[in-house]
Amino acid sequence: MNLLESTVNNITELNRAQMRQAQKRLDSLTKPPGSLGKLEEIAVQLAGISGELLPQVDNKYHVVMAGDHGVVEEGVSAFPQQVTTQMVYNFLNGGAAVNVLAEQAGAEVAIVDIGVAQEIEGENLLNRKVKYGTDNLAVGPAMTREEAISSLEVGIEVVEDLIKQGANLIGTGEMGIGNTTSSSAILATSTDLSLEQIVGYGTGIDEAGLEKKKKVIAQALEVNQPQVNDGLDILAKVGGLEIGGMAGVMLGAAAHRVPVIIDGLISGAAALIAHKIEPQVSNYLLPSHQSVEPGHIKIYEALDLEPLLDLEMRLGEGTGAVLSMNLVEAAANIINGMATFSEAGITVED
Numbered sequence: 001m002n003l004l005e006s007t008v009n010n011i012t013e014l015n016r017a018q019m020r021q022a023q024k025r026l027d028s029l030t031k032p033p034g035s036l037g038k039l040e041e042i043a044v045q046l047a048g049i050s051g052e053l054l055p056q057v058d059n060k061y062h063v064v065m066a067g068d069h070g071v072v073e074e075g076v077s078a079f080p081q082q083v084t085t086q087m088v089y090n091f092l093n094g095g096a097a098v099n100v101l102a103e104q105a106g107a108e109v110a111i112v113d114i115g116v117a118q119e120i121e122g123e124n125l126l127n128r129k130v131k132y133g134t135d136n137l138a139v140g141p142a143m144t145r146e147e148a149i150s151s152l153e154v155g156i157e158v159v160e161d162l163i164k165q166g167a168n169l170i171g172t173g174e175m176g177i178g179n180t181t182s183s184s185a186i187l188a189t190s191t192d193l194s195l196e197q198i199v200g201y202g203t204g205i206d207e208a209g210l211e212k213k214k215k216v217i218a219q220a221l222e223v224n225q226p227q228v229n230d231g232l233d234i235l236a237k238v239g240g241l242e243i244g245g246m247a248g249v250m251l252g253a254a255a256h257r258v259p260v261i262i263d264g265l266i267s268g269a270a271a272l273i274a275h276k277i278e279p280q281v282s283n284y285l286l287p288s289h290q291s292v293e294p295g296h297i298k299i300y301e302a303l304d305l306e307p308l309l310d311l312e313m314r315l316g317e318g319t320g321a322v323l324s325m326n327l328v329e330a331a332a333n334i335i336n337g338m339a340t341f342s343e344a345g346i347t348v349e350d
């Protein structure tokens with residue numbers, strides 16, 4: 001059995017008995033029942049994931065997967081491919097938005113080169129390159145099935161290392177010029193939605209660029225015929241290396257009963273792939289913000305998740321995920337730290 005298969009086999013149901021206990025405890029705390037809304041739902045989910053009545057999510061790690069996309073040669077992005085490499089150096093130097101927001105959230109950041117088109121060196125870089133960028137998905141498969149499996153297994157290995165270091169909350173993010181094209185193709189394959197409903201401006205293409213991007217995606221689906229029920233097939237034909245890496249992080253974390261906060265459109269596409277491979281993985285995922293990209297809300301709907309924030313962001317990197325870490329930590333702190341009615345001496349009977 002390979003690492004992917006054994007990981008998928010280890011993903012099981014949430015601990016429903018502990019979720020009932022968590023709900024009971026929340027109802028005994030000094031507040032009207034249900035008054036902390038979604039924070040209470042998150043606390044119950046964290047109990048179900050960890051199997052602990054008093055879940056801990058204080059050891060936060062954020063994974064940024066970087067990879068390039070051969071489809072950029074079709075002119076689908078507002079930025080050139082070398083920006084992927086340049087931004088990886090920016091992450092390593094601590095200068096990107098995700099570095100600033102992760103520091104505020106108290107999260108460590110792991111940067112992974114899983115498929116950048118250029119050679120990158122850096123002391124703190126995890127060099128796990130599967131391939132120097134995907135092939136152009138408009139003319140053939142983005143990668144082989146074996147490469148798709150490797151990208152998933154890199155994600156599993158990276159998250160297992162972080163969990164060994166004590167991680168109990170994981171964020172997913174990415175960097176990859178062209179990856180909104182790949183993500184929209186994944187979403188189009190996974191749902192009945194039209195490209196009009198899904199495809200957005202990414203880094204900021206103009207109207208003519210948007211029309212071209214829709215045509216490129218339609219051609220990619222026609223040429224590759226990704227199989228709707230086969231997550232690996234979709235990933236290989238129209239996916240990306242960083243998308244496979246993030247899906248692997250989600251599967252690996254779920255197998256170890258660790259919650260994962262997902263980010264924008266591209267993290268969402270990775271969640272769709274992970275969900276196709278093992279549907280139970282979505283129980284281990286926590287939503288964050290809603291991206292401006294029109295397809296993103298459709299992904300949340302497909303996964304039966306609701307975004308916590310709408311800040312009109314469309315950056316990627318996992319910026320929405322790290323912003324939401326403090327909300328998830330708040331939910332855990334509520335169930336851990338609040339007094340019960342009896343502890344506080346508050347009587348509810350006349």
Ligand SMILES: O=C(O)c1ccc[n+]([C@@H]2O[C@H](COP(=O)([O-])O)[C@@H](O)[C@H]2O)c1
Nearest residue numbers: 077176178179180202203264265291316
């Ligand atoms: O997270 C999002 O929803 C999101 C929306 C638009 C763009 N991005 C980021 O922009 C890059 C992809 O945009 P594009 O136009 O090159 O496909 C990639 O590095 C993503 O992190 C991310």
Ligand SMILES: Cc1cc2nc[nH]c2cc1C
Nearest residue numbers: 079083175203315316317
């Ligand atoms: C500058 C820049 C930063 C990014 N971060 C994620 N995607 C990005 C795309 C660009 C162009």
